[in-house]
Amino acid sequence: MSVPITCRPDETFVLNLGPQHPATHGVLRVKLTMDGEYIVKAEPVLGYIHRMHEKMAEAGTYAQFMNNTARMDYLHALAYNHGYCLTVERAAGIEVPERVEYIRVITVELNRISSHLLWWAAFVLDLGGFTPLLYAFDDREKILDLLESVTGSRLTYCYFRFGGVYNDIDDNFIEGTRAFLTRLRSRLPRIYHDLVTGNIILRKRIEKIGVVSKEQCRRYGATGPVLRGSGVCYDVRRNEPYSVYPNFDFDVPVYEEGDSMARYMVRMDEIEQSMRIIEQALDQLPEGPIQAKVPKILKPPEGDYYGAVEAARGTFGCRLVSDGTKTPYRLKLRSPTYCNLSMFGEIAEGMLLADALAFMGSLDLVIPEIDR
């Protein structure tokens, strides 16, 4: 809806959205200049939970930083484990046993499903539907139980080790995962799609709302479902394969529309693709050790290294500069939501408050990952 928007300061007011607001899912603050219910200008204000993770990396050993990785994107913590591990392994030249790679893929994909389920729940909650949240949490709970049984924690995992994983998966986990996949397969079309995706109110709320063009994605460096929802087929797992992803047959869902519905559908399809990957990984799971031989104190040779993984929200990149000592010289973390959020101001201009919040929900923000 295009409505002439006056920018005269006496006809606008500033609305402070956050840092405590039900829709910002964390301590994000957005300074909105409003004309009635229309947004004239939106300015995200970051930094409320900045914890200096990158600096902390420079203060401890390589292994000590592993805990921190899970504290950034707490919803897809294992991908962050993976991204960091991958970079350090590349730097130190560690050969990872094949079983470990499979276990990593299985757990990361399970974690991705749980992250998307939680996003779905929170997104529908943003749109005012409270009930779907509890159904999604019911399914997510099963994943958390499974991951707890192997990793020992439920949210901030520290499961990966350089050249290995902390704990081997057993038959119980494999059976439990298969049972869960069967369960989610039957529930996905019945509960998620029939009740919510097809709902006319939901569709009217998110179709053609918050359209992001390819050009905007390129300018802001958007990745993940936001980029794929705008019609660009880019997935790190496919374009810059790492781990054992080339062994699996999976699709990269792409939607051309670029609206909130497209991003919604990308994530819903990704849940299905993750299930496919997990099934194949479980079928192909090789026997073998779960830990490579790694020196007690890791000292990667001097150099500049980079590793990237596809996290639930987009590309998580890790740039490591090593000076050959036991602590990293510099660790730069590239988190996807930071870039995805930075386009909010441009897109939200001229939008209704309610639509802007629906758009914000569709970006899938995790604030601790923006404020590292």
Added chain:
Amino acid sequence: MDTSIWRPIFYLIGFMAFAGLNAAYLGWCERKGAGHIQRRTGPKEVGPFGLLQPLADGIKLMTKQLLVPRGVDGALFRVAPVLAMIPALTSMVVIPFSDKVQGRAVDLSVLLIFALASIAMIAILLGGWASGNKYAVISAARSVSQNLAYEIPMLVTVITIVMITGSMNLEQIAQAQQGGFWHWNIFRLDKSLLMPVSFIIFYICSIAETNRAPFDMAEAESELIAGFMTEYGSMGFGLFMMGEYLNIVVGACLTTILFLGGWDCPFGLFPGIWWFLIKIYLLIFSIILVRWTYPRTQIYKLLNLSWKILIPFSLVNLLTAALFLKIF
């Protein structure tokens, strides 16, 4: 009329009890219903099945300080919650629960109820405005435009009913529908073919008028925090909540009387107040079910729904009913 002293007192106590119980226990029903819809149990700790929970909440709210923040229009801020409650309570007086149970028979009771219902909107406007909170002001503005938009189709459907019945007295409207469900206004296709449609319009409007999800624009918590209630605590908040539930009861009563035959039994057996109560609680349950199933709409789509769909349909229905009345 030798019982003229006792009648008002009896009804006053009766209606206050009915209103109080409804205001308190609909909250419980809603939480319990929401719980079961969401595969939870709902309240269960305080008393059997959590039945004492409303009491505990009430005591908690009453013992809290009524905080009036600085920069607030004190008088309006205090008056608004009362204004939200009183009209709903007053409306109860003219509602005929059965042919015998009615506080006061007023010839223009339909008009009176709608006049009172509009005051609830003013309460929200005052509450939001007096708070001086930006979210509350947005909420108040939304609420007014929403209520204005939805009162029109609602009143047009009511005019249809009034034309068919030839009376603005709720009791007479209900009387005219006695004798089985085929006499109910919703099924009276001989008066206008669009009667079921106008029932749906009235139902949607009553949800919108009472600010219930999916039309709860004024309280859209993911956008406006708590809307006009953001600055309210203690019984100020409590009164708004009770007012909301009472408005739902009044809305359900009106729907029942205007469309579902009032206290009439669908099969012509034992008409009485119990049928009236069954009907209103089924309606209230459906409203709760809708709230916990669907996401919220957006304010402009909501207004479009009213102006572009509901109002034309209700006008067509009005014209058809007028035509039928003229011809037959």
